[in-house]
Amino acid sequence: MENLNTTFQFSKKAKIVLSILIFIGLVALAYGIFKYSPEKVWSALVLNSINFLTIGLGATFFLAIHIITQAGWHVSIQRIPEAISMYIPIGGIFMLVMLFGINHVYHWIHEVHHDPIITNKEAYLNVPFFVIRLIIYLSVWTALTLVLRKLSKKSDIQDGLNFYNKGRTYAALFLVFFALTIVTFAWDWFMSIEAHWFSTLFGWYVLSGVIVKSFAVIIIVLAILKYMGYMDFITKDNIHDLARYLFSFGIFWMYLWFSQFMLIWYANIPEETFYFIHRLEDYKVLFFLNLALNFLIPFLVLVVRKFRRVLWIVAAMAVVVFIGQWVDQYLMIFPGTMKEVPNIGFFDIGLTIGFFGIFLWVVLQSLTKADLLPKNHPYLKESFNYENI
Amino acid sequence: MKEISGYYDKEASLLEAVKNLRENKIKIKDVFSPYPVHGLDHAMGLKRSWLPRAAFIGGAVGAISGFGFQVWVFTRAYPINIGGKPFLAAPSFIPVTFECAILFAAFAIVIAYLFRSHLGAGADNKIYDERATNDRFVVVLDTAEIESNETEKIKSKFEETGAMNVKFEE
Numbered sequence: 001m002e003n004l005n006t007t008f009q010f011s012k013k014a015k016i017v018l019s020i021l022i023f024i025g026l027v028a029l030a031y032g033i034f035k036y037s038p039e040k041v042w043s044a045l046v047l048n049s050i051n052f053l054t055i056g057l058g059a060t061f062f063l064a065i066h067i068i069t070q071a072g073w074h075v076s077i078q079r080i081p082e083a084i085s086m087y088i089p090i091g092g093i094f095m096l097v098m099l100f101g102i103n104h105v106y107h108w109i110h111e112v113h114h115d116p117i118i119t120n121k122e123a124y125l126n127v128p129f130f131v132i133r134l135i136i137y138l139s140v141w142t143a144l145t146l147v148l149r150k151l152s153k154k155s156d157i158q159d160g161l162n163f164y165n166k167g168r169t170y171a172a173l174f175l176v177f178f179a180l181t182i183v184t185f186a187w188d189w190f191m192s193i194e195a196h197w198f199s200t201l202f203g204w205y206v207l208s209g210v211i212v213k214s215f216a217v218i219i220i221v222l223a224i225l226k227y228m229g230y231m232d233f234i235t236k237d238n239i240h241d242l243a244r245y246l247f248s249f250g251i252f253w254m255y256l257w258f259s260q261f262m263l264i265w266y267a268n269i270p271e272e273t274f275y276f277i278h279r280l281e282d283y284k285v286l287f288f289l290n291l292a293l294n295f296l297i298p299f300l301v302l303v304v305r306k307f308r309r310v311l312w313i314v315a316a317m318a319v320v321v322f323i324g325q326w327v328d329q330y331l332m333i334f335p336g337t338m339k340e341v342p343n344i345g346f347f348d349i350g351l352t353i354g355f356f357g358i359f360l361w362v363v364l365q366s367l368t369k370a371d372l373l374p375k376n377h378p379y380l381k382e383s384f385n386y387e388n389i
Numbered sequence: 390m391k392e393i394s395g396y397y398d399k400e401a402s403l404l405e406a407v408k409n410l411r412e413n414k415i416k417i418k419d420v421f422s423p424y425p426v427h428g429l430d431h432a433m434g435l436k437r438s439w440l441p442r443a444a445f446i447g448g449a450v451g452a453i454s455g456f457g458f459q460v461w462v463f464t465r466a467y468p469i470n471i472g473g474k475p476f477l478a479a480p481s482f483i484p485v486t487f488e489c490a491i492l493f494a495a496f497a498i499v500i501a502y503l504f505r506s507h508l509g510a511g512a513d514n515k516i517y518d519e520r521a522t523n524d525r526f527v528v529v530l531d532t533a534e535i536e537s538n539e540t541e542k543i544k545s546k547f548e549e550t551g552a553m554n555v556k557f558e559e
Contacts, residue, residue: 262480268472305441 006375008230008367018357018364025354032347042101043337044348048355049098050189051213051329053091054182055359058214059084060145061178064171067148067164072379073241073386076233079372080221082152084214085145086366087359092138099131105337108195118195125192133188137181144174153370160376182207190329193336197275199264205256206332212249212294213325216318219246221363223315230372236309237388243308246298246318254295279331282341286327293324326352391532392418392558393540394517395547396525400426402551403526407432409550410528415543421517421527440501447497448490455489456482517556528552 032041059081066074103109108118108125118125147170155163183203191202199205219242225231264272279287298317307313334342374380397403403426410417417433459482463469468476503509517527530543540557547555 258480258483262483265480266472266474303445 005230005232006372008225008364008372010364010368011228014228014364015361018361021357022354022361024350025352025357028347028350028354032351036347038101038104039337040347042098042104043333044351045094045101046098046105046189047326047329047333048352049091049094051326051352052087052355052359053095054210055214055217056085056087056091056145057141057178057182058210059218060088060141060148060174061211062214062218063148063152064174064178067167067171068175070379072382073238075374075377075379075383076235076238077218077222077231077242077383078152078374078377079367079370080218080225081214082149082370083363083366084217084221086149087362088138088145089142090358090362092142095134095138099134102127102130105333106192106195107337108192111195121195125195130188133184137185140177140181141174144170144177148174152374155374155376156371158376160374160380161378164378179207182210190332193333194275197272199260199272199275201256201260201263205253205260208249208253208256209294209325209328212246212253212321215242215245215249216321216325218242219315219318220322221360223311223318224360225367225372226311233373233384234311235384237386238383239311239314240309240388243302243314243317246314246321247302247308250295250298250302250321254291254299257291257294278335283331283335286331286342290324290327290331293320293327393530393532393543393547394556394558395528395550395552396518396554396556397528397551398525398553399551400526403528404428404432406528406547406550406552409546410530410543413546415530415539415546418529418531420529421521423522423524423526426526440498440505443497443501444494448494450497451493452486452490454493455486458489459485 029041029045032044062074062081063078063085065071066078108115108121109127112118112122112126148167151163151167151170183206186203186206190206191198222231222234222242226234261276264276297320301307301313301317330344330348395406397406400422403420403422407417407420407429411432411434420429420433422429460477463478463482464476470476471478474481503512507514517529518525521527528547532540544555
């Protein structure tokens with residue numbers, strides 16, 4: 001264990017590649033502003049801002065839940081979710097920028113006094129409260145994430161156990177706050193796009209998607225680091241456990257998706273069904289692609305034990321789930337804001353690539369700030385020595 | 390059937406005995422223990438269990454038959470108009486399909502387990518020591534695969550590793 005390479009260097013080559021990705025994003029943005037309506041441009045920006053912010057949140061969730069449950073297996077990869085969670089402040093800034101475009105995305109803003117249904121919801125759906133809520137979410141999420149990160153970094157130079165125990169309080173606070181606010185966040189930023197429609201399951205359904213997506217991204221970042229020649233200390237059992245998460249939370253996502261769909265389909269109440277009718281008729285390909293990418297393909301591959309222990313297969317499935325979750329959030333936003341049929345082109349994909357470049361830049365930059373192995377963590381040994389059946 | 394069995398009262402000495410015997414290329418027929426001993430699978434060199442495969446096959450059969458049965462009932466055998474839905478209302482079949490998959494998978498696991506472990510109704514297993522269900526561990530060797538002049542050596546191996554008792558059975 002002494003000879004492990006645990007300091008990460010953000011190489012020049014990686015910086016060049018990421019700069020190209022960010023450049024593609026900027027070109028796509030300029031192209032979009034030039035070619036498409038502001039509704040479409042702002043919708044795409046909102047989609048990507050939320051998409052990557054929620055990955056950071058899912059990473060803090062990952063850390064918090066493992067601190068609370070006193071888990072030990074994840075310690076050798078713990079610095080990856082920590083680095084991913086460092087995107088939350090940056091993603092928060094993007095969310096604040098999005099506030100300038102909300103009147104293009106959320107029709108309740110300008111219909112509030114013409115539409116009796118929306119007028120009834122005004123106590124919750126009004127712009128000042130919307131902004132205040134966003135600021136509360138972002139500040140608490142960022143504060144708790146930074147505290148957890150700071151405690152983990154401090155444990156490298158001082159006593160690990162002490163900082164681990166301190167982290168438990170903050171982890172518990174984060175979990176409670178996150179579980180409540182991710183639901184209202186989903187109402188605010190996704191469900192209110194079609195303000196007439198409502199579903200009580202929606203918040204949990206978004207939560208399950210956020211969790212499975214951030215597990216997928218943790219695996220993708222792990223695969224990238226391994227490709228760059230780091231993280232040699234990862235065992236097959238670590239990969240196995242990550243793959244299990246991807247597998248089981250994919251099933252959980254499908255379960256919630258289907259619970260929401262079937263109840264609305266069966267009850268057949270017009271106020272609820274229009275949401276799915278619109279998606280089934282005009283977005284048919286994406287609608288079924290969503291199910292295939294998020295459930296069917298990962299399920300059928302990861303159900304095989306041998307595949308769960310091979311990093312490149314797990315990483316390929318993680319990419320599939322990542323794309324699938326992007327499609328899922330696309331289907332939450334675009335059918336509501338753009339009445340036309342789907343039109344995914346260079347703009348939508350290029351913008352996501354650009355955001356991914358920024359995201360990965362932040363993650364790799366944060367990885368350089370601490371050892372890749374939290375060497376004083378009380379459960380460090382366990383994560384190397386345990387065995388999966 | 391000729392067998393030699395060694396009796397232990399400690400988990401550690403059982404593991405040591407199993408490792409010792411295998412290092413000396415002596416084939417172990419079976420080990421009986423009151424509870425699952427950590428690391429014993431490794432020490433005995435057992436292959437991975439095929440129980441997950443039985444579960445998957447059971448689940449797949451359950452899902453297909455559950456779905457197929459509903460299709461048959463609602464389109465052929467007894468079609469009823471429920472809430473104006475089509476007869477083949479696939480989304481409403483999913484919960485029952487899911488339950489059937491779980492049920493069949495559970496049955497497949499239990500049956501495969503009982504079959505493989507020679508347990509369940511009508512099983513006739515030899516009981517080496519009643520306390521193997523309480524606090525004793527038993528290692529059983531099959532003498533058919535052992536040269537007759539080796540039995541003394543095996544006995545000494547058993548005693549070396551702390552066996553309380555060694556039995557020969559003709």
